Amino acid sequence: MTINTRYSDASGFTLIELLVVIAIISLLGTLMITTYVSAQRDADLAEVKAFIQSVGANLETYRSDRRNGVYPPSSLEGFPALGTKLSNRTNLGIEAMVVCLGSLGFDGLGNDSEAFEKALENLDEDYSARRMTKFDATDLFEILDPWDNPFVYFNAEDYGNRNVRAYQRTEPGVLEYDVVTVKPWLNPKTKSPYNLSSYQLFSAGPDGEFNTEDDIGNWSTK
Numbered sequence: 001m002t003i004n005t006r007y008s009d010a011s012g013f014t015l016i017e018l019l020v021v022i023a024i025i026s027l028l029g030t031l032m033i034t035t036y037v038s039a040q041r042d043a044d045l046a047e048v049k050a051f052i053q054s055v056g057a058n059l060e061t062y063r064s065d066r067r068n069g070v071y072p073p074s075s076l077e078g079f080p081a082l083g084t085k086l087s088n089r090t091n092l093g094i095e096a097m098v099v100c101l102g103s104l105g106f107d108g109l110g111n112d113s114e115a116f117e118k119a120l121e122n123l124d125e126d127y128s129a130r131r132m133t134k135f136d137a138t139d140l141f142e143i144l145d146p147w148d149n150p151f152v153y154f155n156a157e158d159y160g161n162r163n164v165r166a167y168q169r170t171e172p173g174v175l176e177y178d179v180v181t182v183k184p185w186l187n188p189k190t191k192s193p194y195n196l197s198s199y200q201l202f203s204a205g206p207d208g209e210f211n212t213e214d215d216i217g218n219w220s221t222k
Contacts, residue, residue: 083129
């Protein structure tokens, strides 16, 4: 007696085919996600570098203005419009930079003004007594990078000032901030800070940790 195995063989082959298709779809999905994540990371890195370059041009315009003559300080302490003592000592440098570049009497932002304003955030919820900027608010703003951490700004005169090193930070994807100490970057060859006569402006980079290898700043390591 001959047993017809046509249906059982076909059924087994179809199951194998299904498993192969599932495996291929899963692999393609993984590749697509990996490609997207990589592309997004590259886009974020490019955005930060472009932002630092753009702000750098504005800082040079600020310094060359005869009413200023210097780069913004690393703290607003002593500014008359502040009105009171600082309510906290976090994010001081970037807050001072934002106030100076966004000040009512400075027109150096030009076409960057709208993009600059969209990047502002008052993470530590501190305010001045009077409005100090053209942004129609008394907030002392920070500028956030694509990973939701504030950019760091140090005027060269304050590289040794430990009172301007407190910054808020968060881990990627987590919007809960703690306060950490951030140091100006040192040139490993000279053991001196980069940009000795100007300033440092940098992002903590994708890992969200300041002073690590993926930080993105306004200096050359060559």
